[in-house]
Amino acid sequence: MAQAEATITDEFNAFTVAQRQFDIAADHLGLEDGLRLVLRTTKREFTTHFPVQMDNGDVEVFTGYRVQHDLGRGPAKGGIRYHPDVTLDEVKALAMWMTWKCAVVRLPYGGAKGGVVCDPKGMSLAELEKLTRRFTTELAPMIGPDSDIPAPDVNTNSQTMAWIMDTYSMHHGYSIPSVVTGKPVNVGGSEGRVEATGRGVVFTIESAAREIELDLADATVVVQGFGNAGSVAATLLRRDYKCRILAVSDTSGAIYSSAGIDPAQAVAYKRQNGALAGMPGTEPLTNEELLALPCDILIPAALENQILASNADRIQARIIAEAANGPTTPEADQILYENGQMLIPDILANAGGVTVSYFEWVQDKQAFFWKEAEINEKLRLIMTSSFAEVLAMAKQEHVDMRTAAYLIAVSRVADATRVRGIYP
Numbered sequence: 119m120a121q122a123e124a125t126i127t128d129e130f131n132a133f134t135v136a137q138r139q140f141d142i143a144a145d146h147l148g149l150e151d152g153l154r155l156v157l158r159t160t161k162r163e164f165t166t167h168f169p170v171q172m173d174n175g176d177v178e179v180f181t182g183y184r185v186q187h188d189l190g191r192g193p194a195k196g197g198i199r200y201h202p203d204v205t206l207d208e209v210k211a212l213a214m215w216m217t218w219k220c221a222v223v224r225l226p227y228g229g230a231k232g233g234v235v236c237d238p239k240g241m242s243l244a245e246l247e248k249l250t251r252r253f254t255t256e257l258a259p260m261i262g263p264d265s266d267i268p269a270p271d272v273n274t275n276s277q278t279m280a281w282i283m284d285t286y287s288m289h290h291g292y293s294i295p296s297v298v299t300g301k302p303v304n305v306g307g308s309e310g311r312v313e314a315t316g317r318g319v320v321f322t323i324e325s326a327a328r329e330i331e332l333d334l335a336d337a338t339v340v341v342q343g344f345g346n347a348g349s350v351a352a353t354l355l356r357r358d359y360k361c362r363i364l365a366v367s368d369t370s371g372a373i374y375s376s377a378g379i380d381p382a383q384a385v386a387y388k389r390q391n392g393a394l395a396g397m398p399g400t401e402p403l404t405n406e407e408l409l410a411l412p413c414d415i416l417i418p419a420a421l422e423n424q425i426l427a428s429n430a431d432r433i434q435a436r437i438i439a440e441a442a443n444g445p446t447t448p449e450a451d452q453i454l455y456e457n458g459q460m461l462i463p464d465i466l467a468n469a470g471g472v473t474v475s476y477f478e479w480v481q482d483k484q485a486f487f488w489k490e491a492e493i494n495e496k497l498r499l500i501m502t503s504s505f506a507e508v509l510a511m512a513k514q515e516h517v518d519m520r521t522a523a524y525l526i527a528v529s530r531v532a533d534a535t536r537v538r539g540i541y542p
């Protein structure tokens with residue numbers, strides 16, 4: 119089959135998955151044809167090929183993308199990821215998911231995402247800085263504090279955001295912190311932003327546990343992916359709720375301990391050794407074994423396409439909380455729903471990150487900063503009330519939690535489009 123055809127029909131193509139999820143909600147809502155066309159298409163797709171001089175003097179050309187899906191409810195918002203497998207279709211899907219995510223938690227933003235095809239693990243800090251500054255320069259026509267505001271995502275962090283903010287500011291001649299969120303605190307970042315995605319995931323798990331009457335003390339947890347979202351969620355579930363973290367994984371492999379893994383120790387071990395694999399007191403597991411472990415809560419916190427028609431039946435968790443974007447395909451959703459498992463969809467579960475990004479942007483714009491306790495409390499309110507709305511919708515419409523979240527999000531974005539009208 120030709121490459122182009124394979125991309126379009128591939129059941130694991132993230133954009134195809136995103137459109138199928140949207141179609142389920144659009145059908146259920148009886149959305150009119152015109153609006154359906156508008157909302158299942160991205161608004162702008164920007165591709166750039168740009169040079170970076172590497173440490174050895176060679177010039178390499180990198181490919182980067184920024185996609186804006188919808189701007190009906192406000193400026194575009196969404197992270198930038200660095201990964202060898204980034205594709206335009208993946209970034210399009212991630213941009214669409216950001217639109218629904220912002221709508222589910224009522225942030226006044228549309229959705230965007232960016233990505234650069236690169237292997238950041240094989241690059242020096244100096245090379246990453248040059249790549250980031252040049253990509254920011256290429257993105258100049260897209261980004262801005264009132265048009266499109268990037269943030270961290272897979273393999274990018276507060277340092278990356280500081281470079282973006284600095285590069286953009288240098289071009290304007292003065293500091294413009296609100297062009298990007300997820301910055302270090304002393305250059306306009308927000309307290310609590312680093313932990314926000316993981317903390318938000320935990321707030322939704324708390325709500326889900328209450329609903330299914332699961333006692334979180336000694337509840338067993340499995341976390342796939344030990345980046346910013348997964349490691350914080352594991353740490354808070356252990357520290358604040360006394361859950362038992364049975365297994366965690368990163369790109370080096372998965373580790374298991376029936377007595378429980380101390381996430382703080384795992385973070386320290388990974389920092390020192392660069393990988394989780396081999397941590398003393400743990401046994402190695404394959405990724406498939408990790409997902410199929412008997413446990414109460416499974417947190418996919420890595421990449422797309424992890425829970426599929428082929429393995430969904432083996433998942434035993436009662437609650438699946440999607441810290442990652444797009445880890446579950448629509449076929450797998452159906453299987454989990456029929457098996458009575460509660461899946462908290464990405465656009466709700468991991469919305470804590472963009473929520474505190476919004477707080478950061480508001481603080482930057484008013485140049486007045488809040489304390490962490492205030493931020494965490496505001497985050498809790500948004501996450502728990504959004505969860506309650508989605509759960510009520512799921513019960514009312516007899517649908518799974520993802521479809522319920524989409525019904526709410528798509529209605530809000532559709533309403534914005536209708537009331538604004540089609541220009542001209």
Ligand code: GLU
Nearest residue numbers: 196197269271471472475
């Ligand atoms: N990359 C994060 C996400 O997928 C955060 C986006 C943001 O803060 O704008 O939600």
